[in-house]
Amino acid sequence: MEITIRIRRQAESGSPDYKSYGLDVDPGTTVLDALMRIKGEIDGTLAFRKNCRNAICGSCAMRINGRSALACANRIRDVADARGEILIQPMGNMPVIKDLVVDMTSFWKHLDQVDPYVSTAARRPPEKEFLQTPEQRAAVEQAGNCILCGACYSECNSREVNPNFVGPHALAKAQRVMADNRDDRTAQRHALYNQPEFAWGCTRCFYCNEVCPMGVQPLDQIQKIRHELLTDKAAQPNTAMRHRRVMVRQIKESGWLDEASFALQVVGRDFKGLWNLVPLGVRMAAKGKMPLRHRPIENCAQVRDLIEEIQKEDAQS
Template structure:
């Protein structure tokens, strides 16, 4: 079949440009087969990474038809179904990473963010001498999902949280972080939860679901991030909530009460901690004054249409979460 392969190319210190190659290739061929054919028979300067060709190493991660994927995993026929242009597949380098050349990106920020969460069993657990770190099949099964990660960079590429917040460590790192929390051999749970409890950690996640959608190994990074949030919130019960947790709690509470966010109360309750944080309240004064001057401070608030339905939906979800948490406690007992 005749196929157009449109590639976003870039040389070092140069602007990116699009180049289209025309191929005669089988519908069952993979996108990696297309790239190989282009490099071997049309343009030997085309740069991309590859290795196992069998969805194991993660080397050939790139953006195919607008989303991150593995070139060795996706066939021409399936990609044409996704394409917005007839008989055309578009290919670009992974997002959120510096481009080295063509489809090759610099993975150093990706690895650095992984190292930031210290994804290794704590040294305290190694103080047991020469004994083995034995686990039951059930304990080991908890680690399988996160252990399937092949570090391909797909989730990192398409992460909206990383795009807007460079300090966010990314979904790959937090999926590995939860693996440590779920590992019964690790003895640094409290320290880890404190480290992950920030906008560079779990609260930097925008819950866009992109990481779950593009992950080729079904690691479900968003699910792991949500589990970490749950452990942080459980640990914080009865203690003054830090600002990232208040942000989530106040947001849900205001939407529950009004159907949407009452901006007048949001800053006071999150930053000012309901008038208990004097320094936080003072920090709001310059912004509040500028808003008043420009006529952007809302003087009144009206509940949205359907507020009762919104409140009922939120209460139903909260009730379900409590029920599931209670069942989880009973299963651990």
């Protein structure tokens, strides 16, 4: 199979450039094997990371046709277009060191910020080990499958616009320790994660779930953290929590949002925030989106019943 691999080449201080390499490969060849052939047979200056070649270490994550993925887990026949072309680029949200190698300093820094380690400091260590039931182990298994490849971090829209957001990888690891029955720092973790740079920084774009090669579903893990925070009566309320609670309450009451009061209820007693809403209020009034009377929709009771049924299921899960 004749293919052309177009690779973005770049030195740390240079401008990016694209170079194309032609190869004759078996359709079952992986992208990583093709890159190794290019480096070994055509251009030894090409730089990329690799290690296990078996989708375990996560080293070979890069953008393949615009989406972050493991080069060792993608075969040529699955990623080449009709013309036999493949586009390879470095991961996003991290500076390039050379070619496909990125500086992952921020990735590891943000991971460390969530304190992703089970703490048993307040407990007396057992003679042998902390035992877990199969059910307790199952609670942490999905998040524990993360191999820290960086694919989710690379595609995270929240990380792109907010460099302080810790990222989906870190929050998936945070959920892993929160769900671990051996950890004894639940209250401290709730206080730490209940911030805009942590659990509430995610915009739920779903890209992390789409690109995760291990089925960790980082967004699902973030949602679990949020659910815990929302059900923790000791958690300090913030704008994100009020946003969710006001939305649910208004839809239960009338079946739709009362846009005239929604923002005011979310902002609360933050006078600076209220002042900043004035221009928005003027624009809403000009567009007729601030009716003097908010009327419930028809069949509002059915909407309320549906929400209450979901809340009941959440409480039981």
